[in-house]
Amino acid sequence: IVFYNTFRRGxxxxxxxxxxKAVLIMSEGGGVQIESTALAxxxxxxxxxxxxxxxxxxxxxxxxxxxxxxxRNISETILNIVVSLYSVFTEYExxxxxxxxxxxxxxxxxxxxxxxxxxxxxxxxxxxxxMKEEDIYTDLERTARRDGLGYVExxxxxxxxxxxxxxxxxxxxxxxxxxxxxxxxxEVSGRTYHKAQRAVELVLxxxxxxxxxxxxxxxxxxxxxIAQGLACAFKNGKINVPVVISMRGTGAAExxxxxxxxxxxxxxxxxxxxxxxxxxxxGEL
Amino acid sequence: MSILxxxxxxxxxxxxxxxxxxxxxxxxxxxxxxVVCGVTxxxxxxxxLGVPIYDSVDQALECHRIDACGxxxxxxxxxRAVIDAVESGIKLVVVITEGICPHVAVRFIxxxxxxxxxxxxxNTPGILTPQECKIGVLATEYIKxxxxxxxxxxxxxxxxICYYMLQEGFGQSTVIGLGGDPAVGSTFRDVYKLFEKxxxxxxxxxVGEIGGTxxxxxxEYIKKSENKKPAVAFIAGRNAPRGKRLGHAGAxxxxxxxxxxxKIAALEDAGVRVARVPWNVPELIREMI
Numbered sequence: 241i242v243f244y245n246t247f248r249r250g251x252x253x254x255x256x257x258x259x260x261k262a263v264l265i266m267s268e269g270g271g272v273q274i275e276s277t278a279l280a281x282x283x284x285x286x287x288x289x290x291x292x293x294x295x296x297x298x299x300x301x302x303x304x305x306x307x308x309x310x311x312r313n314i315s316e317t318i319l320n321i322v323v324s325l326y327s328v329f330t331e332y333e334x335x336x337x338x339x340x341x342x343x344x345x346x347x348x349x350x351x352x353x354x355x356x357x358x359x360x361x362x363x364x365x366x367x368x369x370x371m372k373e374e375d376i377y378t379d380l381e382r383t384a385r386r387d388g389l390g391y392v393e394x395x396x397x398x399x400x401x402x403x404x405x406x407x408x409x410x411x412x413x414x415x416x417x418x419x420x421x422x423x424x425x426x427e428v429s430g431r432t433y434h435k436a437q438r439a440v441e442l443v444l445x446x447x448x449x450x451x452x453x454x455x456x457x458x459x460x461x462x463x464x465x466i467a468q469g470l471a472c473a474f475k476n477g478k479i480n481v482p483v484v485i486s487m488r489g490t491g492a493a494e495x496x497x498x499x500x501x502x503x504x505x506x507x508x509x510x511x512x513x514x515x516x517x518x519x520x521x522x523g524e525l
Numbered sequence: 526m527s528i529l530x531x532x533x534x535x536x537x538x539x540x541x542x543x544x545x546x547x548x549x550x551x552x553x554x555x556x557x558x559x560v561v562c563g564v565t566x567x568x569x570x571x572x573x574l575g576v577p578i579y580d581s582v583d584q585a586l587e588c589h590r591i592d593a594c595g596x597x598x599x600x601x602x603x604x605r606a607v608i609d610a611v612e613s614g615i616k617l618v619v620v621i622t623e624g625i626c627p628h629v630a631v632r633f634i635x636x637x638x639x640x641x642x643x644x645x646x647x648n649t650p651g652i653l654t655p656q657e658c659k660i661g662v663l664a665t666e667y668i669k670x671x672x673x674x675x676x677x678x679x680x681x682x683x684x685x686i687c688y689y690m691l692q693e694g695f696g697q698s699t700v701i702g703l704g705g706d707p708a709v710g711s712t713f714r715d716v717y718k719l720f721e722k723x724x725x726x727x728x729x730x731x732v733g734e735i736g737g738t739x740x741x742x743x744x745e746y747i748k749k750s751e752n753k754k755p756a757v758a759f760i761a762g763r764n765a766p767r768g769k770r771l772g773h774a775g776a777x778x779x780x781x782x783x784x785x786x787x788k789i790a791a792l793e794d795a796g797v798r799v800a801r802v803p804w805n806v807p808e809l810i811r812e813m814i
Binding site for chain 1: 549600624625626627628629631632635636650662663664666667677678679680681682683684685688705732734735759761762763764765766769770771772773774776801802803804
């Protein structure tokens with residue numbers, strides 16, 4: 241029979257973008273409710289801002305750990321754990337590095353009962369052995385990632401494609417405003433606006449997608465290039481659902497021409513009217 | 526008057542001779558931006574788009590006074606490019622490049638802040654004062670001189686909202702892209718404070734999105750401000766699924782942090798009108814002015 245001490249401690253390091261610093265959170269009550277604990281009794285959470293260009297200040301942290309009233313040996317062990325976790329956090333360029341709970345047994349052992357780190361995508365490519373995607377992404381999302389496309393699967397039946405993450409998010413809002421349910425989020429822009437053809441194929445791979453809505457406002461991503469990709473997808477006979485496109489901005493005139501030539505009928509220069517049309521057409525199917 | 530840049534601002538472009546650098550520098554110059562030189566290591570002595578190229582920022586500063594720098598170099602070189610710009614005394618650095626790990630961004634943002642340098646980005650479409658100065662990639666056709674300041678975390682959506690504004694007769698004093706990453710050099714609050722002091726700006730439009738707490742930070746500031754200007758916001762991503770990153774690295778709802786509900790509530794509590802759909806923004810501006 242082993243008794244576990246009733247104290248549980250959580251430690252978490254995160255980046256605080258507003259202050260451009262790393263944040264260390266320590267609390268005496270750990271566990272999965274730490275976020276609600278932080279809201280309910282913020283005084284129980286110790287929070288440190290660390291300038292990522294400096295080293296961690298061991299003296300300050302030692303002082304906080306002392307407030308947990310553990311023996312000196314255990315306090316030193318905890319301090320070493322905090323410092324080591326911080327090295328992991330910086331070395332692996334983590335979004336978060338968490339040990340929660342850190343358990344102190346009645347025998348005086350310090351045990352990390354659970355620990356997890358999450359590494360930013362940009363750094364994660366350096367550690368292919370740690371890439372663990374099955375838990376977070378659906379099959380389609382993983383396929384999209386392999387193609388370099390930002391696809392997020394949702395529940396509805398309206399396939400969405402557009403340029404610009406913000407515009408794409410607003411497209412989801414427009415469809416919902418008219419009573420529609422998006423099947424996905426997918427932006428082609430920046431580094432990926434040449435991939436419009438592949439993007440269309442991906443969106444249509446999801447079962448239950450009954451109509452496709454493309455919302456494009458060309459800025460850097462040019463509408464004429466995007467339209468060529470879309471036209472290829474039509475010509476290859478891969479599209480068997482109605483399609484509605486709104487196209488404006490850089491290259492829009494050429495783009496719309498390309499789409500008309502490819503046989504597309506529902507072309508708008510206004511995403512509000514296009515969104516309304518999509519939901520209307522869906523209702524008639 | 527505008528903020529941060531105007532027609533007399535002297536601009537240096539880092540990475541000017543690359544494909545993206547060339548394409549966008551040409552557009553910046555066409556618009557009337559005072560691009561005085563570019564930096565590409567190894568190409569000193571060359572001329573590109575009519576301006577001299579130097580090996581380094583320090584070299585460029587021996588010959589020119591520079592007010593601001595636009596960074597178009599690939600992601601791996603951005604850290605060095607920003608540090609060099611800051612060390613040489615340039616006071617505004619605009620990082621267009623995307624794909625930089627937030628850890629690296631936090632390092633150079635922190636460093637720049639300590640030296641009193643303003644950073645926009647990374648992953649920003651840049652800054653545009655219509656008819657005067659553009660650093661970045663914002664589409665000038667839809668942005669015209671006027672009285673409303675625009676601060677945004679997105680690129681394309683910013684231009685769409687400017688387009689809706691123009692249709693209702695509202696032009697822009699300066700348009701500022703903060704960038705889509707979770708760690709960026711300037712926040713809504715930082716830029717809003719500048720607009721408060723700008724006589725030309727009568728109102729401010731905030732284009733926010735899910736993720737982080739920048740909008741909440743702004744709301745807290747506006748509540749206490751003695752010089753507040755009328756503000757209208759649109760927050761994208763209300764229909765975003767939780768826990769997934771939507772395009773921008775910074776656009777993700779984590780637990781209870783970063784929801785549109787939280788941002789809208791905070792902003793409305795501070796007296797900011799929040800449009801539920803982007804095309805309602807101009808109507809709200811009209812009501813506020």
